Amino acid sequence: MTTEVATAPEDLVVEHRVAQVPVSRAQRFGACGALVVIGLVTLWRFGIDGHHHQDASIRLGSNFAKHVPHFTVPAVPVAWVAGGLTILLGLLWLVVPRRRWFGPVMGVGITLFVVALICWLASASSFAYVDVVGLLTSGIALSVPLILGALAGVMCERSAVINVAIEGQMLAGAWAAALFGSVIGAAAGLLSAAVAGALMGWLLAVFAIRYLVNQVVLGVVLNVFAAGLTGFFYDAFMQPHSQSLNEVAVLENHKVPLLGDIPVVGPLLFDTGYIVYLTYVLIVLVDVWLFRTRWGLRTRAVGEHPKAADTVGIRVLAMRYRNVILGGAIAGIGGSYFVFAVGSFSKNITSGQGFIALAALIFGRWSPRGAVGAALLFGFASAMQTTLSINAPSIPSNFVAMVPYLATILAVAGLVGKVRAPAADGEPYVKG
């Protein structure tokens, strides 16, 4: 499109056209196929094979709370409608694919599937009711470390340092939170988690920026290092003295005065632990930081075109150091959440969540909002998996566990539009 403008300078007429980016064949047929398959599964599994003559009882809140909205819906008809709509949506997409609609269309399709799934679950005879708010709450709880890890990744990778070491930074944070949280107090634990994460971030920065080590190699090695070191100190000190060195106060819920009283949203978002509130703040902060401040503009410049940034006087390496260390601190806080959720540290407590955070970062296309959305999606998938594995053994919950990873593969394979990392991501900058 730019060439058209460039080749006709003598006309002096600039033609404005809204470019209609065509949808690739893979995306067109792939998305249609996916939606039709989801629809057929819904029809077959929850419709034809569903629990007939039983209504689904759904509550928006736990059984213990008073005045909880609840309602019953006929599960099988819901499945028929949801399945039919999903198939219709898929066919509609095939006929008129529009790039901008891709996200919403897939979102609606997946939502319909989840609705039918929950109704099916609630109509099972073994079940009195399904608490949707409870499900969402556990989804958010599982998302918090993912969100923080993904935000850490955004900070690093926007300044062009690949962060595969999110896992290691979280693990270091978790370890420090447990140690200092039990010796001094919860606040000190949180602070030291940030410091430990920042130290791991500093290691990543030094080796990536100063010693020019390949950043993916480095990330992997740092993960091994963090796992080894925390495991070593856990066995050497914390486990023998677990009473004094590995026992922190479990995160308590604090209700926000007014917001906490809103019917469904209140208990869901404004009646949780302080790390979750901190997460809200950090989400806004990172987004504003990156896109509304001078710092953010420079960070993004350094990540996209370090030479140009250097030419206009931005200190490229310093920007990278700062962002990677800050990112590490955020990941460290994310790691501390694992400890504060259960009250103690155990070996490899992060269990690969750092890599899911990495997936969320990529699935969210290296933007804070996208990363948070992806982290929430992955968190809810995880909560759904737990619920299914307990309550519906007939559905193989392990396949639900694969969803985040499959989604990420499809994303990087170009099925969800073009996923593009910051242009200089992973490339060391050497002046000259």
Next chain:
Amino acid sequence: MSEQTVDPAADPQAVLTSSQQDDEPPRGFWARYARANSLVVTLLAFVTAMILGGLLIAVADPRTQDASHYFFQYPWDTFRYGFAAIGHGYVALFQGAVFNPHTAAKGTWAGYVGPISETLTNATPLILGGLSVGLAFRAGLFNIGGQGQVIAGAICAGFVGFHWQLPPGLHLLLGIIAGALGGAAWGGLAGLLKAKTGAHEVITTIMLNYIAVSLLAYLLSVKGFQAPPYGQAISNTVHKSAQLPPLLGSSVRVHGGLILALLAAWFVHWLLTKSTLGFRLRAVGANQFASRTAGMSVERSYITVMLIAGALCGLAGVSQILGTNSQLTGDIDAGIGFDAITVALLGRANARGIVAAGLLFGALHAGGTQMQSATGTPIDLVQVIQSLIVLFIAAPMLVRAIYRLKGSTSGVAGELAKGWNG
């Protein structure tokens, strides 16, 4: 620090041949030491990592901790106990990995060769995995998917092993082939995605790892796969006819997987140095654009190398399920996928180096177990030492800075200094 300005990406060939790169070897030990070829850097990296590991041993030692409370009254005690702890720890490490006079004193065969057998048993999958990662390195790909490929290989080999009834030799052969194919499929998928869509192999292989973990977890809950009485996540036992034969008698664990690993090392060596395909792979790894201009199919190279790399990791899975263990469990991969990356880096991505690195890390693992039981030093120390060695090797400039050396070889990792988009 003028060498800091050396762009590692500009001279990839220097990395591949860094060990023979010195044009004119200087005379005299110190002159040679100061020139610091990559072998010296490797040794120094190992020594430095062991020193730092020793510090950790001393810190974790209870007697040293007690003595440190009165450090300012009588500092000698702290040092004495500290050094004693380090000595005991590393002696136990050696005894667990090479030769243990205490067990040898019993006079049994297992007492003599037990430690060596443990080292070789641990080294077998590490060598295979290291070859996989190293081969992919040479073609410019970073195979983080060892875990998934090991699991895929183990699933396939295990299934053939416990589900089919075949005569001894044939059964084993088919099990090995099935494992290699399983791993190849899992690795090839990442290569295919890279070739057809440009999806970065690091991202896809990490994701495929977790998919494999979930798949294994699912299979371990399915009847026909899971062992009765279906209470535990453990598979049926592989038939005797499909198990790799023991190499040093049935009293110690080392098994025929080692032969497989050495054959694979020979194959990779031949592939990289003698074959046309290996030349193509190395060319693509050194400069994909030049290779494309020269008429090579970069895409086909990616698929081919990931198929072979996957098959090698699949063989590591074979060694796990048909050799070391006989039942599939959730942690059948035993962290080989990630350890393999460190093996490949330490081995500088060539077959001989990888065999040596695999043996070293196998020895560290075997010794670490003995060290934990003899002195109480946590085995996680091995992971720390391992990662430190690789960290120092990947950053030779740091090692040179510590030991005040001159030299200009860049790290093996620098070769791949490229981003998600590259």
